[in-house]
Amino acid sequence: MSKIRVAIAGYGNIGRGVELAIQQNPDMTPVSIFTRRDPAGIKTATGIPVFSLDNVADYTDKIDVMIICGGSATDLPVLTPKLAGLFNTVDSFDTHAKIPEQFARVDKAAKAGGHLALISSGWDPGLFSINRVCAEAVLPAGSSYTFWGRGVSQGHSDALRRVNGVKDAKQYTVPVPAAMDAVRSGSNPELSTRDKHTRECFVVAEEGADLSRIEREIKEMPNYFADYDTTVTFISEEELKREHSAIPHGGFVIRSGESAAGNKSIIEYSLKLDSNPEFTSSVLVASARAVAKMAAEGKTGCITMFDIPPALLSPKSPEELRASLL
Amino acid sequence: MSKIRVAIAGYGNIGRGVELAIQQNPDMTPVSIFTRRDPAGIKTATGIPVFSLDNVADYTDKIDVMIICGGSATDLPVLTPKLAGLFNTVDSFDTHAKIPEQFARVDKAAKAGGHLALISSGWDPGLFSINRVCAEAVLPAGSSYTFWGRGVSQGHSDALRRVNGVKDAKQYTVPVPAAMDAVRSGSNPELSTRDKHTRECFVVAEEGADLSRIEREIKEMPNYFADYDTTVTFISEEELKREHSAIPHGGFVIRSGESAAGNKSIIEYSLKLDSNPEFTSSVLVASARAVAKMAAEGKTGCITMFDIPPALLSPKSPEELRASLL
Numbered sequence: 001m002s003k004i005r006v007a008i009a010g011y012g013n014i015g016r017g018v019e020l021a022i023q024q025n026p027d028m029t030p031v032s033i034f035t036r037r038d039p040a041g042i043k044t045a046t047g048i049p050v051f052s053l054d055n056v057a058d059y060t061d062k063i064d065v066m067i068i069c070g071g072s073a074t075d076l077p078v079l080t081p082k083l084a085g086l087f088n089t090v091d092s093f094d095t096h097a098k099i100p101e102q103f104a105r106v107d108k109a110a111k112a113g114g115h116l117a118l119i120s121s122g123w124d125p126g127l128f129s130i131n132r133v134c135a136e137a138v139l140p141a142g143s144s145y146t147f148w149g150r151g152v153s154q155g156h157s158d159a160l161r162r163v164n165g166v167k168d169a170k171q172y173t174v175p176v177p178a179a180m181d182a183v184r185s186g187s188n189p190e191l192s193t194r195d196k197h198t199r200e201c202f203v204v205a206e207e208g209a210d211l212s213r214i215e216r217e218i219k220e221m222p223n224y225f226a227d228y229d230t231t232v233t234f235i236s237e238e239e240l241k242r243e244h245s246a247i248p249h250g251g252f253v254i255r256s257g258e259s260a261a262g263n264k265s266i267i268e269y270s271l272k273l274d275s276n277p278e279f280t281s282s283v284l285v286a287s288a289r290a291v292a293k294m295a296a297e298g299k300t301g302c303i304t305m306f307d308i309p310p311a312l313l314s315p316k317s318p319e320e321l322r323a324s325l326l
Numbered sequence: 327m328s329k330i331r332v333a334i335a336g337y338g339n340i341g342r343g344v345e346l347a348i349q350q351n352p353d354m355t356p357v358s359i360f361t362r363r364d365p366a367g368i369k370t371a372t373g374i375p376v377f378s379l380d381n382v383a384d385y386t387d388k389i390d391v392m393i394i395c396g397g398s399a400t401d402l403p404v405l406t407p408k409l410a411g412l413f414n415t416v417d418s419f420d421t422h423a424k425i426p427e428q429f430a431r432v433d434k435a436a437k438a439g440g441h442l443a444l445i446s447s448g449w450d451p452g453l454f455s456i457n458r459v460c461a462e463a464v465l466p467a468g469s470s471y472t473f474w475g476r477g478v479s480q481g482h483s484d485a486l487r488r489v490n491g492v493k494d495a496k497q498y499t500v501p502v503p504a505a506m507d508a509v510r511s512g513s514n515p516e517l518s519t520r521d522k523h524t525r526e527c528f529v530v531a532e533e534g535a536d537l538s539r540i541e542r543e544i545k546e547m548p549n550y551f552a553d554y555d556t557t558v559t560f561i562s563e564e565e566l567k568r569e570h571s572a573i574p575h576g577g578f579v580i581r582s583g584e585s586a587a588g589n590k591s592i593i594e595y596s597l598k599l600d601s602n603p604e605f606t607s608s609v610l611v612a613s614a615r616a617v618a619k620m621a622a623e624g625k626t627g628c629i630t631m632f633d634i635p636p637a638l639l640s641p642k643s644p645e646e647l648r649a650s651l652l
Contacts, residue, residue: 020586024466099652100645125652127460127593130636132651134453137612137639138605140350184598259608260346263601267453268594272510275589279464282585286463306637306647310456313463319426321632325458326425326451 003029015069017281065288085113092122107302116295121287131269139257147175151249165209170244172200186264249276329355336395343607391614411439418448433628442621447613457595465583473501477575491535496570498526512590575602
């Protein structure tokens, strides 16, 4: 069987992670990067060629799946429908509330082009979502909980950096151990936003800035911090670089349910990731394999991870999977 | 949409669990139990009718999915192919080494009858298998580990009861905490059978039996106990009934992998079950929903959990799943 030809649109943390992850999957071959920047200015990790996104339509017969690595706020709502008209695609659209809109846009474009487009791959949405669905289906009488962390939230770190007098900052989302213990006990607790997570902020202030004003502004920031127990620790730029350069993340999906006879069950799924973007990239690459297989079977339109039979994520044959992993 | 009509072949722990689990799923309706015993002698938990398995062919137009609840050693190799020729079916065939044989037999029968047959549903094989496949696909460079317990192994308890002088017994399979810690650290340890699990045996001896001979015979029993650190505790019949009547189980599937850039990830899936048979039954019932949907789309032959898109396990519509659980 010939290798799956994968291209990458967008070359940030995720695009680079996808390029690297393809190296670990011998049934795939990386074709090229497409960028909106000047291709000449980009040096790829593995030396694959870089082309302008303006010319992407010239490559439709050279690419089996295009993995789109852009931001959910402004990039993917435009880019995924556009590219799904030309290629089979995978994106990591992660604005949960706007998934139905993205699905509708991408479904229309992909069907018009006769292609298959997977949206919202990754770990949340993605692997966590799969586990929420399976656990709820198996334990219909029960409650589901998702905890995130301990890990760096890019959105919250950005919010810190927008505070006047903040030079740089990193924010960690931290699940509350007591809340997790309560969930694991099977007591189906009602948990508020504050009960579930705390937020730890490491902030480098501009010289002479009013630290107590910065701390107050952070802790009172609506949506981001006001609903949480938030700690603010001022550190030096050197310490931030030394101790907080990594991008770890992770989390837990736990469902606690009860049988009709009153017996309890706990299903727990967890991730512990040294590099959030590299792990997300690994999921996108495995997903691209499934998209290539489903597209080859004639499937078109938009799908999510909910529509993918697990076997298709694997490079192994159905026979091999049944014999070795069932 | 009309309810999915589910029947149950075999009325032991699992059959009864399926009957109860259907009560928690309002999109399903239980039709009847089929048994090889005298139907008049069986009182069902919810009052659904019991018929003789001899007459099962008379009910082909009344049943959407037949859940087959029998033993993997002798029942399912015969019963599943037979019933898959007449109905869409689900079984929990769990002799891992013989799954390819069962698949071939059932696939042939199901295709001949124009039906869809899911084999090896449950949690291992089943939910654990799905997690092994997904985790390996996402982290191709790494190692996977499955731990079972703490829980009652029926097969090992049966083996204890076959020892001369043993009146009754229960065996618990227990994962070794140090081994699990090593796996979770990401060090990809090589673990022997003895490293991973211990076996705790609670034994009621016949009056006057030679306890040291019984203990020695147990600890030296090949396949079952010789390769493990095994403890034997003699207790009274009353204590066995009082403390060891439940059938809890559970376990862990852990994959530890590394990205091309050297960053580590740990994926862990775990179950903690007060009642092993009732949880297995819950998985069978959710699986029956997927089988009904896939059969309605015209799919025939044998499948496993690897072939089921997660969305089909849920009673929710694709739109609802995308809006609420993705």
